[in-house]
Amino acid sequence: MKLGALTGGGETDTVSGFAIDHRKVATGTIFGAFEGAKVNGEDFIPAAVASGAIAVVARPEAKVTGAVHIADANPRRKFAELAARFFAPFPETTVAVTGTNGKTSTVEMVRQLWRMAGHHAASIGTLGVTTADDRVSTGLTTPDIVTFLSNVAGLAREGVSHVAFEASSHGLSQYRTEGLPVRAAAFTNLSRDHLDYHGTMEAYLDAKLRLFAEVLEADGVAVIWADDPSSTRVADAVKARGIRAISVGTQGETLKLVSRDPTLLGQGLVIEAEGKTHKINLPLIGAYQVANALVSAGLVIATGGAVTATLTALSRLQPVRGRLERAVITRSGAPVYVDYAHTPDALEAAIAALKPHAAGRLIVVFGAGGDRDQGKRSAMGAIAAAMADKVIVTDDNPRSEDAATIRAMVMQGAPAATEIGSRRDAIGVAIADAGPQDIVLIAGKGHEQGQIVGDMVLPFDDVSVAREMAA
């Protein structure tokens, strides 16, 4: 592709690629110079040009010599639009999910439902780029724009026609997925998280609303979990654009959840849709997975799936890794579940999912990530103290923070909790303590295969450690 084709000018240089980090620039690259949270990418423009950048997308105020300056007041969005033209074509059907919790579960369920309907489908999010037979981590829930667009284009070349991706609030704020047409967008819920980045809940919600107010195609469809207090804000943003909405939940109009009865390994659902009543056996436990299953069914229906076939397919959903995953049963007969709950609302949902199944005590082991929202820590402690029978506070991913300080903030909400810094020891104590009527919940890291301490990622997998301790 010639540079002129992207700028509308006559430049004849051949574009070889796109980069937002000067260290990845080669001859023919278009460099995106963005002001970031840590450094200003504009400081690296001379180095990028020296490495062969033929154009730089930057604010009008930025200084660019030796390469074409593609000036724009919103360089991240401009860069994404140009990169999308370079990496196209993309799979014909792409959907996005946003919300504090449920994104990974929902995109994974959408991928499974599409596959059951015969489509070649993939998902992109916290678990990485996932296809029917492969999973590659990108390190982020919503990857950076170049990683994202090049991966989506690669999936199209592999014959993937349907992609579901997680639109995190950071990703939306940083235009990491702009330029890729979104046929349907779903909202799961909004509760406290990432205030270290967004500052206020209003700013956090605004970041997510952009998916519906700007990103979703004008002739697209919104899928809304109607039972969340913020769902009306999403419905308003969608109505303002005259876009069709599918609402799901007990307050849902398209897929109305009439009843939910826990069974041994899942739950029996009664759902009203198009005037008909559907009885579905969902093979997943927890009210929160019903919410995600209905949102995922809404997304499949929004993109052409038949209602009855899609709802029936819910009974064949496979568990999502690290989301109420049953890791092992202890020698005393106590099941040990691993869950990714790392926000107050999520911890409440995970504990609420397991409590009805615990004839004895629910023992919860959890902590909180470092370099993340600090305000949620005591709130998580308080929820665990209120809802669980025994609480063990331990390390999650301390990152650059002092681990003991993080634990102390969690303990403020759970003063009677047991504190064990080593996550391995904490899991061991919980499993040794659990009796035949008890259930152990290990929360916060889910599928993660490492514990981030400082700049190191130490190998650590909650499921493997639980199995080791229960052996």
Ligand SMILES: CC(=O)N[C@H]1[C@@H](OP(=O)(O)OP(=O)(O)OC[C@H]2O[C@@H](n3ccc(=O)[nH]c3=O)[C@H](O)[C@@H]2O)O[C@H](CO)[C@@H](O)[C@@H]1O[C@H](C)C(=O)N[C@@H](C)C(=O)N[C@H](CCC(=O)O)C(=O)O
């Ligand atoms: C806070 C945050 O979101 N940071 C992300 C962001 O960095 P940034 O734009 O602030 O970049 P910066 O580090 O300040 O640098 C500014 C610019 O200079 C460039 N640069 C920088 C250094 C250099 O030597 N040369 C150079 O060109 C950088 O590439 C960047 O474009 O853009 C980068 C490229 O896309 C991301 O890697 C980085 O994710 C960091 C590592 C991160 O930890 N993000 C987490 C918080 C995150 O995004 N989590 C969400 C939430 C998950 C959820 O929903 O819970 C996710 O989607 O994963």
Ligand SMILES: Nc1ncnc2c1ncn2[C@@H]1O[C@H](COP(=O)(O)OP(=O)(O)OP(=O)(O)O)[C@@H](O)[C@H]1O
């Ligand atoms: N619909 C829901 N309502 C409330 N809690 C939920 C819901 N779905 C998931 N959870 C809780 O949140 C945890 C994370 O779920 P999931 O990974 O699907 O969310 P996510 O939005 O992808 O999270 P992240 O933003 O960290 O990527 C689950 O392990 C569970 O504890």
Ligand SMILES: N[C@H](CCC[C@H](N)C(=O)O)C(=O)O
């Ligand atoms: N166990 C992780 C979960 C959050 C990871 C991801 N959602 C993010 O915020 O980057 C932590 O709290 O460190």
Ligand SMILES: [Mg+2]
């Ligand atoms: Mg996720």
